[in-house]
Structure formats: structure tokens, C-alpha cells
Amino acid sequence: MQAETLKQQISAAKGEVDAELVLKRAKVVNVFTNEIEEADVAIHHGKIIGVGEYSGQNEVDLDGKYVCPGLIDGHIHIESSMLCGPAFEQAVLPHGTTAVITDPHEISNVAGTTGLNFMLETTRNLKLSVYFMLPSCVPSTNLDESGAVLEAKELAAYYRSERVLGLAELMNSYGTVNGDAKILQKICDCIAAGKNVDGHAPFLSGKDLNAYITAGVQSDHECSDVNEALEKLRRGQYIMVREGTAAQNMNALLPLFKEPYCDRCMLVTDDKHPGDLLRGGHIDYIIRKAIAAGVEPAVAIKMGTLIPAKYFGLKQNGAVAPGYAADLIVVSDLKNFTVESVYKNGVLAAEDGKMLEPTALSINEIAFARVLNSFNMDEITLGDLELHETGENERVICLTPHELLTSEKIIPFQNHPGTAPGVDVENQIVKLAVFERHHHSGHVGLGFLGNYGLKCGAVASSIAHDSHNLIVAGTNDADMVLAGNTVRKNKGGLAFVLNGRVVGELALPVAGLMSMESAEEVEKKLQALKAALKEAGISEEIDAFMTLAFVSLPVIPKLRLNTYGVVDVEQQKIVPAIF
Known part of the structure; x- marks a missing residue:
């Protein structure tokens, strides 16, 4: 950010000049305090610069509708939607998803770094923010026969990208706790880059769990039993509550949707088919389902916004507050949680279930011949x-x-x-x-x-x-x-x-x-x-x-x-x- 831009934002925050956009008369979901505030939301140069009473060059009267942070899916495989980047964006962004953290290990198992590069390239210019966790297990174990093998040396250079946030689900927990040298090198490279290591260890417990976490694994999305999740929470892991097409674990993990557990739990889909995205929704579907089950709306929303942002180090995402990116959604009520409009960096990107300007797919057929x-x-x-x-x-x-x-x-x-x-x-x-x-x-x-x-x-x-x-x-x-x-x-x-x-x-x-x-x-x-x-x-x-x-x-x-x-x-x- 340029100093002049920052100066303008500060001036607008103080009310000295009109903000570029103000969402008037909103009910703001505060994910820090779990409160609902009645206020205007002021936006300038793509950032939220104030919550309070503001005037804007452009004003949208929400008449008491709710403003929430843009939703974040903390763990998904885009390939499992069967859609390339632009089509995936058109399916999820109108449902309020403004960022996803994807693990491209499906296509990497088929085509190695060519597959990984394909995913990076075809999601680069989307309005949807697509972040990556590098595939940790290609193949998943030595008892698998994939199209490629990715070792630490093939992955190391990718950590220089701001879009790469860490090492994806370390599903070879057996190899990890037994000190497999190749796995440990991948973990060490990730930690040296200052990034996260995600886990995948169903039913791992006791001293083996201690060893797995000692290795640097910070999360798990495979919990299907609340006692398993609580053990992992007590040992310091974040829990990703998964509700996808095949694996649906939310009901079993409902006790986590309250303090103190909810502050270290986030909502993810992992794998979801296109019809489920189009009809039911994405992270909005999980929030809606949780609220129907009696969860406090602000808590469910926090688990789909602030918690994944904090975990992945997306410091300017996940809240409606000054200094945060103006990735926002508007819903008419919290019970039905139907997303009416979506703002990305302060610009209206989707309304009434449709993207306003869909992104076209472009593929370099020569560079990605192995993929095709x-x-x-x-x-x-x-x-x-x-x-x-x-x-x-x-x-x-x-x-x-x-x-x-x-x-x-x-x-x-x-x-x-x-x-x-x-x-x-x-x-x-x-x-x-x-x-x-x-x-x-x-x-x-x-x-x-x-x-x-x-x-x-x-x-x-x-x-x-x-x-x-x-x-x-x-x-x-x-x-x-x-x-x-x-x-x-x-x-x-x-x-x-x-x-x-x-x-x-x-x-x-x-x-x-x-x-x-x-x-x-x-x-x-x-x-x-x-x-x-x-x-x-x-x-x-x-x-x-x-x-x-x-x-x-x-x-x-x-x-x-x-x-x-x-x-x-x-x-x-x-x-x-x-x-």
C-alpha cells in the first residue's frame, strides 16, 4: 500500500472526507465479541475504514439487513467439484465465499508439478481469493500408485509465493510418527518458511498423537467423534469441522460450537459436488445448518470467517472492522442465512445468486498437455x-x-x-x-x-x-x-x-x-x-x-x-x- 492511499483511508475513517462506499443502517455481525451492532460500514480503496455513522460518495441503504465477513473455506479440494477455477468461482462466490484454501493434491497425484501449476494459473485472476496448501503426500503412501511423486525438493520453491500458506493434510500419519525422513524434510521446509502444516489423522490418539503434533502438525479435519476432536484440541490442534458431499461430521461435532472450543474450530467442506454447491450452498450451508441446530449465529459465522483467517495468517480477512479487507456479505436474516449480495474488496461482485462479471477460463494447451x-x-x-x-x-x-x-x-x-x-x-x-x-x-x-x-x-x-x-x-x-x-x-x-x-x-x-x-x-x-x-x-x-x-x-x-x-x-x- 502506498502512503498516500493510507493517508486517504485514515482521513475517511475520521470522517473528514466521504468514504467511497457506505453500507447504511446495517446490523453488523461482530465476530470478536459475538454481538450484533447497528451501524454503517464505511469502505475506502477496498478496505473497511469505519463501523459507526458515516457518509459516502455512494451509499447503499441496507434497512436493517445483516453484514457479515466474507466466508472462508479452510480446506477444500477444488478438483472434487469437477470444475475448473472460473466455474468453481461462479458456484461459490454468490454463496458468500470470498476465499478458499485449497489442497491440489488430486491433480498433483495425476500430473505432478504440472498439475499444481495448472491450478495456480487457472485461479490466478479470479475475484475469489484462492490460497494453496502444498500437497504433502503424492502418492498418499508407498502402497499407492500415482501419476507422479512429489518430494520436498519439488515443493520448496513454491513457499516463496504469497498464495501458498503451508503444507496440506499430512495424511501419512503412520510415516510421520515413525520418523520417515522424506516426510520430515517436507515439514521442516514448511516450518522454515513460517507456514502452517495441516493434518489428516483419523483416530490418532495418545502418544502417537503427541508425536504427530510434535512433528509440527497444527490441525485436523478427519474428526468424526467429539471425544477424538476434544483430545486433539487439548493437545493444541485446530479442528476443521467438515461438512461435504460424502463426509458429514457437523452433527457429531456440535458440542464444539461453543466457548471455549469454537475459538479453535473452523468450517470446511473438503470435497463437494457441483450440485450441492449450487443448490445447498458452500460454507453458508454449514452455517445455516448449524444455526438450525441451535448454534448461536455469531459463533457459527466466526467459525466460517475469523477462525480460518487467524489460523492461516490472513491478517486482514475474516471480520467487519477497520483495517480489514472489504470482503463482505449481506443477508436479510440470520435464521435462513440466505446470501443476497457479496462485496469483494469493496466492489459488488455477486447479487441474488449470480456473479455480475463471470471470469472466463483460459488454458495453455501446450504447457498443460500432461493435464489434458x-x-x-x-x-x-x-x-x-x-x-x-x-x-x-x-x-x-x-x-x-x-x-x-x-x-x-x-x-x-x-x-x-x-x-x-x-x-x-x-x-x-x-x-x-x-x-x-x-x-x-x-x-x-x-x-x-x-x-x-x-x-x-x-x-x-x-x-x-x-x-x-x-x-x-x-x-x-x-x-x-x-x-x-x-x-x-x-x-x-x-x-x-x-x-x-x-x-x-x-x-x-x-x-x-x-x-x-x-x-x-x-x-x-x-x-x-x-x-x-x-x-x-x-x-x-x-x-x-x-x-x-x-x-x-x-x-x-x-x-x-x-x-x-x-x-x-x-x-x-x-x-x-x-x-
């Missing part, structure tokens, strides 16, 4: 799905509704007519396959999935956390082959096949993760797919694609399936699907 052509695998054949293990029992990966955790079930090996061996439609057990798609290795992991609900056909997706190989679930091999090859042909995406016919598909050619279309177009195709899958038996409590996407992630208990086979996460070893 990420499939390197042969067509799938029936032979690829042949089970080579033998035995009397099968090990089933069982899904948990609204959670990312899975459980293990051992049952007698099934062989029902009309389905693939091992499948038991009546008891919600389908066949599962994961195909390596990055290095033409031909590796295929086979197993069985429970509680998915699919009664016929096959589902395929190139979104399979975190390495994003091609995952296919189905009741018969022929449909699984066609579903997988449909996604391969589209250079990534989703597909549903029934009786040898492609019922629906959504192409995601950007790293096999994102579309270049609008949120509305992506959601239209996604909803058609989900409607067809609902008819095919997918439970209301399971998101057909978001939940399936996490079945490959070998860092969340209990069982997962990736290109190496069935992974016992707690033991960090491959176990047989049939024995």
Missing part, C-alpha cells in the same frame, strides 16, 4: 477382471453411510448365476476393480464392495482418491469392461452401464478430474447419472460417485482397494480378497 491427456492404459478386457486368488472366503470392503470410514466383513465366497463370481446382489455385495492409468503398467486390483447398493450394471470413475486410477464397481464383468472403457475413451470422467448399454456418462478431460463446462452443465449430467443409479439400487445414504472415489484411498481405515489389491490401512499391507 492423462490416460495411459490399454483398453480393458474381460481377462483383466479374472480372479486369480482362490479360497473359501471373500473379504468385503463395507461402506459407512455419510462417512469415509469402511469396515471389514468376511463371508463365504459367493457364486450366483447371472453375476460375477463373488457378487451377492441381495446382500449388497458387488465386484470392485482398480486399473492403473498413468504409467501403462497394466496393474489391476480386484476385490469386493459392500453396502454400495448397486443391483445391476456397472459404475466407473477416474476420480479415485488420491492417485486417481480408474475404479469400476459392478455386478457383472461385461458391463464393468464397457463402463471402464467409456471413461478411458473420454480421457476421464464417470459412466454407468447397464446390460451392455451406456446409460449415462460425464467426460472430465482435465486430468480425469474436471470439466471445462459450467457448474450447471456438469451438474445436469451428474444428476442424470445419479438418477439412473438410484433406480439401479444405490442407497440415498451413499453418494454414488463421491463415496466410491474414496474406496481407493489407503490412509483411511479400515480397508481400501487400489492397483496393488486390498489394503489393510491399519497394518499398511496388502491382504487377499479371497482366501
Whole structure:
């Protein structure tokens, strides 16, 4: 900031000259004291310069509507919205989100630093402030087969960017507490740069938790139990209360929405599909849901504004107060918490659910060829799905509704007519396959999935956390082959096949993760797919694609399936699907 600009702001704050913009007769949500103040909000050169009684060159009479700080999502993977930067902005900014802290480890697992650079470049000129945490685990563990490997030396230079705030979710907690040298180097580089280290350690407790925090890990977003969250709070971590498409932990963590806990807790979404963003909202949805559950509105708002700003060192964000950035939202009442207008740096950016000047997507196809052509695998054949293990029992990966955790079930090996061996439609057990798609290795992991609900056909997706190989679930091999090859042909995406016919598909050619279309177009195709899958038996409590996407992630208990086979996460070893 120039001294002359600062002088002008001070003069306007004193009332010596009119502010550029004044929001008159507002009810200001004070996130420092949890109070509601009746006052004008004065803005000059993009900054709030006063809360009180002011005159402005331009005045907007709010007539008692509420002014809140712009909302901040402290942990999200933009890739999981299936949208590129501009389309993502158009989905979330009208809901009051003025800043996000994103972890681009999805695209980095596919395309390494080229993927990371793609995300930095395509979010650079948005009105939405997009900050980054560098992906810490590419791949997530040694038991994963990703498209790239990012070591400390590849990440170090990025810390010089003001948009990079630290090291993202350290999901290899096992390696961290056991002193893995490569992980510790990443942590040391981040701390030396004066930036934050985020955590990801479901159910880590006791001395292992102490060791994890000693290593420098400052937060956790995987708590699904309030006692787990309280233990981590007592040991000094910040807790990110997650409410996304697949993982919905807010209700279990409601006791944290009060003093003293709320001062070290923030609201995050982690992963959210475009339709949930468009219809339900983003951080505003979590605030609305919390208020409906009896949470004090100012507390819920603080957890979605001031707390993430403080944690990430965004010193001029997260409050309606002098000296803070004029990132503001206007809502008519706190019960419904419907965002009517959004100001970014003091300029009206969105109104009545729409951005006023949407940003266009521009991609350098030569520089990002690796991102746009990420499939390197042969067509799938029936032979690829042949089970080579033998035995009397099968090990089933069982899904948990609204959670990312899975459980293990051992049952007698099934062989029902009309389905693939091992499948038991009546008891919600389908066949599962994961195909390596990055290095033409031909590796295929086979197993069985429970509680998915699919009664016929096959589902395929190139979104399979975190390495994003091609995952296919189905009741018969022929449909699984066609579903997988449909996604391969589209250079990534989703597909549903029934009786040898492609019922629906959504192409995601950007790293096999994102579309270049609008949120509305992506959601239209996604909803058609989900409607067809609902008819095919997918439970209301399971998101057909978001939940399936996490079945490959070998860092969340209990069982997962990736290109190496069935992974016992707690033991960090491959176990047989049939024995």
C-alpha cells in the first residue's frame, strides 16, 4: 500500500472526507465479541475504514439487513467439484465465499508439478481469493500408485509465493510418527518458511498423537467423534469441522460450537459436488445448518470467517472492522442465512445468486498437455477382471453411510448365476476393480464392495482418491469392461452401464478430474447419472460417485482397494480378497 492511499483511508475513517462506499443502517455481525451492532460500514480503496455513522460518495441503504465477513473455506479440494477455477468461482462466490484454501493434491497425484501449476494459473485472476496448501503426500503412501511423486525438493520453491500458506493434510500419519525422513524434510521446509502444516489423522490418539503434533502438525479435519476432536484440541490442534458431499461430521461435532472450543474450530467442506454447491450452498450451508441446530449465529459465522483467517495468517480477512479487507456479505436474516449480495474488496461482485462479471477460463494447451491427456492404459478386457486368488472366503470392503470410514466383513465366497463370481446382489455385495492409468503398467486390483447398493450394471470413475486410477464397481464383468472403457475413451470422467448399454456418462478431460463446462452443465449430467443409479439400487445414504472415489484411498481405515489389491490401512499391507 502506498502512503498516500493510507493517508486517504485514515482521513475517511475520521470522517473528514466521504468514504467511497457506505453500507447504511446495517446490523453488523461482530465476530470478536459475538454481538450484533447497528451501524454503517464505511469502505475506502477496498478496505473497511469505519463501523459507526458515516457518509459516502455512494451509499447503499441496507434497512436493517445483516453484514457479515466474507466466508472462508479452510480446506477444500477444488478438483472434487469437477470444475475448473472460473466455474468453481461462479458456484461459490454468490454463496458468500470470498476465499478458499485449497489442497491440489488430486491433480498433483495425476500430473505432478504440472498439475499444481495448472491450478495456480487457472485461479490466478479470479475475484475469489484462492490460497494453496502444498500437497504433502503424492502418492498418499508407498502402497499407492500415482501419476507422479512429489518430494520436498519439488515443493520448496513454491513457499516463496504469497498464495501458498503451508503444507496440506499430512495424511501419512503412520510415516510421520515413525520418523520417515522424506516426510520430515517436507515439514521442516514448511516450518522454515513460517507456514502452517495441516493434518489428516483419523483416530490418532495418545502418544502417537503427541508425536504427530510434535512433528509440527497444527490441525485436523478427519474428526468424526467429539471425544477424538476434544483430545486433539487439548493437545493444541485446530479442528476443521467438515461438512461435504460424502463426509458429514457437523452433527457429531456440535458440542464444539461453543466457548471455549469454537475459538479453535473452523468450517470446511473438503470435497463437494457441483450440485450441492449450487443448490445447498458452500460454507453458508454449514452455517445455516448449524444455526438450525441451535448454534448461536455469531459463533457459527466466526467459525466460517475469523477462525480460518487467524489460523492461516490472513491478517486482514475474516471480520467487519477497520483495517480489514472489504470482503463482505449481506443477508436479510440470520435464521435462513440466505446470501443476497457479496462485496469483494469493496466492489459488488455477486447479487441474488449470480456473479455480475463471470471470469472466463483460459488454458495453455501446450504447457498443460500432461493435464489434458492423462490416460495411459490399454483398453480393458474381460481377462483383466479374472480372479486369480482362490479360497473359501471373500473379504468385503463395507461402506459407512455419510462417512469415509469402511469396515471389514468376511463371508463365504459367493457364486450366483447371472453375476460375477463373488457378487451377492441381495446382500449388497458387488465386484470392485482398480486399473492403473498413468504409467501403462497394466496393474489391476480386484476385490469386493459392500453396502454400495448397486443391483445391476456397472459404475466407473477416474476420480479415485488420491492417485486417481480408474475404479469400476459392478455386478457383472461385461458391463464393468464397457463402463471402464467409456471413461478411458473420454480421457476421464464417470459412466454407468447397464446390460451392455451406456446409460449415462460425464467426460472430465482435465486430468480425469474436471470439466471445462459450467457448474450447471456438469451438474445436469451428474444428476442424470445419479438418477439412473438410484433406480439401479444405490442407497440415498451413499453418494454414488463421491463415496466410491474414496474406496481407493489407503490412509483411511479400515480397508481400501487400489492397483496393488486390498489394503489393510491399519497394518499398511496388502491382504487377499479371497482366501
